[in-house]
Amino acid sequence: RKEVEQDPGPFNVPEGATVAFNCTYSNSASQSFFWYRQDCRKEPKLLMSVYSSGNEDGRFTAQLNRASQYISLLIRDSKLSDSATYLCVVNLSGSARQLTFGSGTQLTVLP
Amino acid sequence: GAGVSQSPSNKVTEKGKDVELRCDPISGHTALYWYRQRLGQGLEFLIYFQGNSAPDKSGLPSDRFSAERTGESVSTLTIQRTQQEDSAVYLCASSPGGLAYGYTFGSGTRLTVV
Numbered sequence: 001r002k003e004v005e006q007d008p009g010p011f012n013v014p015e016g017a018t019v020a021f022n023c024t025y026s027n028s029a030s031q032s033f034f035w036y037r038q039d040c041r042k043e044p045k046l047l048m049s050v051y052s053s054g055n056e057d058g059r060f061t062a063q064l065n066r067a068s069q070y071i072s073l074l075i076r077d078s079k080l081s082d083s084a085t086y087l088c089v090v091n092l093s094g095s096a097r098q099l100t101f102g103s104g105t106q107l108t109v110l111p
Numbered sequence: 112g113a114g115v116s117q118s119p120s121n122k123v124t125e126k127g128k129d130v131e132l133r134c135d136p137i138s139g140h141t142a143l144y145w146y147r148q149r150l151g152q153g154l155e156f157l158i159y160f161q162g163n164s165a166p167d168k169s170g171l172p173s174d175r176f177s178a179e180r181t182g183e184s185v186s187t188l189t190i191q192r193t194q195q196e197d198s199a200v201y202l203c204a205s206s207p208g209g210l211a212y213g214y215t216f217g218s219g220t221r222l223t224v225v
Binding site: 089 | 156
């Protein structure tokens with residue numbers, strides 16, 4: 001089992017749709033969680049941190065379920081510019097690597 | 112600097128040659144990371160520096176790969192006797208050191224071995 005696992009997609013959704021991605025992680029003691037976005041042939045960029053109580057940033061909502069060891073990202077009213085690969089990122093407790101990146105979920109928003 | 116700076120942005124080299132990739136982290140960031148990303152693939156961890164020490168080198172794929180960091184500043188990743196399978200984008204990231212902050216990535220060096 002991968003340490004951080006994501007559905008690779010692709011997710012193809014129409015503009016204005018709501019789309020959700022899940023990510024599972026292997027270590028129940030993990031402390032820090034993030035979502036990154038990576039555009040084609042670009043570097044990953046931090047989209048948002050994920051807090052225990054869940055958090056929202058505009059159209060984006062992130063949630064953490066420690067009991068089931070997954071995090072989610074919800075995008076409402078999707079825009080063409082949301083098309084990218086979304087990376088789930090977790091600090092696996094005790095890891096000297098600090099943060100472990102999932103392989104990403106590809107999203108394409110269609111006009 | 113304002114962001115993580117990597118150079119060169121593109122490098123084409125002949126098989127068997129050595130290459131050196133440079134990363135200049137955000138000023139004050141104590142932690143520095145190197146990743147590799149092959150075309151269409153996920154991020155592959157290579158090495159992590161805290162200051163100028165490397166607590167985790169476990170991701171370096173072979174002894175042809177080495178990395179150094181000067182204090183809390185510039186890092187270089189050296190690949191000796193390059194092979195075609197080394198072709199990838201090499202990404203550097205830095206962070207203030209605390210896990211609450213996430214990483215900031217540079218725009219990468221695209222290495223092509225011909």
